[in-house]
Amino acid sequence: MDTLPHLLAALTPFNLLLAIGGVVAGTIIGALPGLTATMAIAILTPLTFGIPPASALVALGAIYTGAIYGGSYSAILINTPGTPSAIATTFDGYPMAKRGDGDLALTLANFASVGGGLVGALFLLLLAPPLAQFALAFGPVEYFWLAMLGLTLVSALSDGSLLKGIIGCCIGLLISMSGSAIVGGDIRFTFDSQALLGGVNVVVALIGLFCVPVLIDLVATPDAHLKVGSVLRGFRLREALGITWAGKWNLARSSVIGTVIGVLPAAGGAIASLVAYAEARRASGTPERFGQGEPDGVIATESANNATVGAGFIPTLTLGIPGTPPDAVILGALLVHGVRTGPNLFSEQSQIVYTFMFGLLIATVLMLPIGLLLGRYAFRTVIAVPKYVLAPMIGLMTILGTYAIQNSLDDVAVMLGLGVGAWVLGRAGFGAAPIVLGVVLGPIAEQGFVQAWLIGGATDERFETFFMRPIAATIIVAAAIVAIYPVLAKRLKARVRNSENG
């Protein structure tokens, strides 16, 4: 390909303007809980029908990458992931904000998102076809084991009691099973109510489980929402650069994990960031600090989830199979534009494809200054607004956001119910994080298991199907390491200490 003409085509003033507007709009929408990247794109898609397809793609890509990044704002500042991809950002981002490092966490999230976004976009530009083949090699069994790998995180997310973490995770799994089953079509745990027929929407569950307990505590405790230093310290750029540099391997590894998981059509940003988080924690010299406000945790999740943006376009553009839910909407928009994605897109309409890829790179770079400015504004707003205004504002936002997902009041009731339940459980020492882990990973684990069971059963090769496929076996080993390593490390340390003493 001739790089320069494509780069220049992406760099027209009109496209740049679209990229800037897209990043700003995406970031703001992504920051509002309930308004997800998928919805942002679905709402703004009709506006692109009047402009050329390549420019439309640039705008949609910018909205998408902005929205995934924007999800970190609410994750850090109010402990509520703005999009499912930012779930794991709450684990360390919010504790950082609590202790007065919210500004630092936002700047780190910005660096990590830009870094991850660039890695994902570069993989899209350079390695799309082979990665698409990898995505196809990923079958039901692999998805099942990937979900198991994600579930091993429960040990990391259980504050104090592992048993309580596991129970919480099981509650999450049960919530994820309500509604009509994809495989088999049985209707489960709906208590004969129409509201639960379609299952519990993940975003609805997220808002309820994360945001409602924060709101209740906000009202029930006299302390300020976030601790703030006496002087505003701006972006804390130098400090953030230092931390990012020290965490560069973490950033690189998490970006690659995000890319690899991002190309899998049935996975998505939430799982990518959870797995990257688990891996960052395992590789860290100080895993006990994770969950207590460890900057590396924020770097891991935010770089991984933005890497899924570029990566998700790999199957979308090369195979015509959407890598993530927002990609599905973009794919639909392309069809309306008359662009047929799939095997022939790269040869027949390469102009559009490459203009888009460079557009995505440019939008990701633009996210650096835009994100820093928006982030500072968000931070100042949250700390400057008094509690008696902040609490009703967030409350209203959660209700509107929940309603907007499917225009459904039932969803609002489900959200409030889950939220109050989570608060009560929280008082009893059950954290929200393990429950959410179950909600997010349950459907993937269940479908993968049942499909693999059926496929293996068709030829009487169930054992081979589950354990003998190379990618599956690799994931099993990784899951085993993540699960057992902390225990082993502790034993080893104890033994070394004993021998030194003895």
Next chain:
Amino acid sequence: MTTMLRLAAMAALAVAVATGPAMAAEWPDKDVTYIIPFNAGGESDVTARLQEPGFNKLTGKGFVIQYKTGAGGAAAWSQLNSLTADGYTLMGINLPHLFLQPMGGKVGYKTEDITVVSVFQLTPHALVVNAGSPIKTLEDYIATAKATPGAITVAGTGTHSANHVAQVSFDKAVGITTTYIPFTGTGATTAALLGNQVKAQWAFTTVGAEQKDNVRMLAIATEQRHPLFPDVPTFKEKGIDMVGGAYRGLAVPAGVPEEMRRRISDVFMKVNGDPGFVAKMQEGGYVLVDVGYQDVPGFMGKLGAESIEVGKALGLVK
């Protein structure tokens, strides 16, 4: 008193007579809310987006597209009759879903609760294999299945869905056994076929249009060969009576008056004749059908009778 009442009643009647047809004739004088019971980017969504330019050309108005997803469409359909019945809220419907879901259990609506005003397109069933598959023809497929009953794994989207129906009806018609593997969404299903996770896929012609040389369609469920795929035989040619797929249409809340229903149907039937729409639908692998409001009862009756047979085969009807 009675005179007053009578006068009032007459006045009301006069107003009704005067405004009823006039209101319908003017439909639409504002944008129309079009509810899609499936995800953004899906086939229902794309179809609606493709209809919009034609609709706009005819009426000068547009769509406000909303998504209400869940339970394979049932989450939306069960709410249809509680929506405003002013003719400005339309909902996409899919067949045979509307017949099969209520057979399967409590889904919050009955087939006869849904007021269908028109059916405008068919997405025909297609039996698809990976381009590299040793199964070259429909005959190969049947022979392989007969030699090793149950060993052919066939992916499809959802349980008791159109794909599932196709699998069950075809297997019954030719007397073979295959193993159906349900996936979520056409994307994941097609990925499973391309990655050789399964041996075949029950899909629609749209998959053939999108995947081109990556897949091979063994046969499609149309009356005649589709202009986009001149080399792909129909099941009929092969002596198997299988014509159908997923039909898409429009429904309105039950309170919408007859006049208005007819008007909506007329407008959408005209959109079906819009050359731009026709070309794009054909390019996507769809088949346009023209079932207007007056033809809906007959069409639904025929499809309903077929669906009962399918329901029996699926074990939904005892």
